[in-house]
Structure formats: structure tokens, C-alpha cells
């Protein structure tokens with residue numbers, strides 16, 4: 001399968017192509033599936049960084065369909081990682097549901113990159129959902145011991161079973177059911193952030209990775225209403241509602 005015009009653009013942007021092979025699958029919950037892969041030489045060439053993601057090329061009835069997925073526990077020494085899929089009705093989810101050892105999928109590395117805040121923040125405030133859970137967990141693992149508050153927007157009862165952060169007491173997790181297209185989550189985060197003192201906010205690093213509309217609303221809250229500095233905040237919409 002060719003990669004169409006998106007593939008041409010990514011090539012111009014120096015995207016590097018790889019092929020992954022599925023080595024195992026694990027159904028974590030009814031709506032969340034882990035697919036283990038070998039990397040086709042990628043990690044040795046690219047190195048790894050927290051929250052690293054790749055562009056996977058799915059086949060949508062013969063048309064290329066490119067979507068981003070986060071690497072879970074990438075290991076350059078063994079050339080392995082996992083992908084974790086929050087399952088819904090989509091082409092990428094269909095591929096994950098059917099994935100079996102030996103399946104192959106093409107990937108392009110372009111656009112990923114994340115540098116941990118320096119100096120390290122006094123605390124971390126992360127807002128995400130099951131699509132960004134791998135990234136949130138990667139971020140938490142990269143800042144061990146940093147006190148963290150995570151809001152995880154959930155869509156299914158079984159999302160309560162998904163592990164968030166380390167269980168060393170450094171991370172508080174609040175699961176918020178998705179209602180009104182994410183507006184309940186935004187309201188809850190707003191009341192928590194506006195209750196914080198300026199000193200507490202100044203010492204925080206904020207990570208917002210929800211659907212595009214929710215992420216935009218949260219970023220506006222942080223930047224425009226609370227006046228937080230650009231370097232204190234990472235905001236990236238993970239899916240279009």
C-alpha cells in the first residue's frame with residue numbers, strides 16, 4: 001500500500017519509514033488492547049524519549065489511513081515495544097482488534113519529540129483519556145516521585161481497571177466520565193486549577209491530551225484565564241470527536 005499525498009509530505013519533512021511485526025496481543029479490558037511488536041530497526045536509529053509516538057499506516061479499503069500511536073516501554077536493546085489501543089469504531093481500532101502475531105504494519109517517524117521540563121516541576125497536572133493514557137503513563141515514569149494529579153476521562157465502566165501512574169503514592173487519579181463532549185471534565189479541571197494559589201500554579205507542569213475540542217478549552221483556560229507561561233504547558237489534541 002502506498003502512503004498517498006500524506007506520505008509524500010512526510011517524506012519531504014524527512015519522515016523515516018519502518019515496518020513493525022506483531023509478536024503478541026493482550027486484551028486488557030473489553031475496550032483496551034495491547035499489541036506487542038518488534039521495531040524493524042527503528043529504536044536503534046531514532047533513540048527513545050518520553051511520550052514518543054509514531055504514525056501508523058492502516059489500510060482503509062485500499063486507501064492509506066494514518067494515525068498516531070504512542071510507544072509503550074520501548075526498548076532499543078531488544079527492538080521491542082507495545083502499542084495500546086483505546087478501542088472505538090475506527091480503522092485503527094479494527095486493525096488492533098484483528099491483530100495476530102506475524103501481522104505487519106508500516107510506520108513513519110515524524111513529528112514526535114518531547115523534552116522534559118527543566119528545572120523539574122514541583123508537581124504535575126495531567127489531563128487525558130484512554131487514548132493518551134500510554135503517553136500520560138510514560139510522562140509519569142519519566143518524572144519519578146514528582147507529585148502528580150491526573151484526571152482521566154473515561155467512556156466505559158472497564159476504564160476504571162486501567163492502571164494510571166505508579167502505585168508509590170506520588171500520583172492521585174481522578175476518573176471523570178465523559179459527558180457533554182468533555183465539558184464535565186473541563187469544568188472539573190477548571191474548579192481545581194482556579195482553587196490553586198499563584199505559587200502552586202507557578203510550580204506546576206500541565207499536560208493536556210484529550211480530544212481536540214476539550215484540549216483546546218483546557219489550553220485556553222491555562223493560557224488566557226490563568227496566564228500560565230507557554231513552557232509550563234503541553235497541549236495536543238489526540239482525536240477528533
Ligand SMILES: Cc1cc2nc3c(=O)[nH]c(=O)nc-3n(C[C@H](O)[C@H](O)[C@H](O)COP(=O)(O)OP(=O)(O)OC[C@H]3O[C@@H](n4cnc5c(N)ncnc54)[C@H](O)[C@@H]3O)c2cc1C
Pocket residue numbers: 053065067068069070071083084085086087088089090091092093094130131132134135236237238239240241
Ligand atoms: C501523538 C498522539 C499519540 C496517540 N497515541 C495513542 C495511543 O497510544 N493509543 C490510542 O488508543 N490512541 C492514541 N492516539 C489517538 C488515535 O490516534 C486516534 O484515536 C485516532 O483517531 C484513531 O484512529 P481510528 O482510525 O481508530 O479512528 P478515526 O478514523 O480517526 O475515527 C473514527 C471515529 O472514531 C472516533 N474516535 C477516534 N478516536 C477515538 C477515541 N480515542 N475515543 C472515542 N472515539 C474516537 C472519531 O471521532 C470518529 O467518529 C494518539 C494520538 C496522537 C495525536
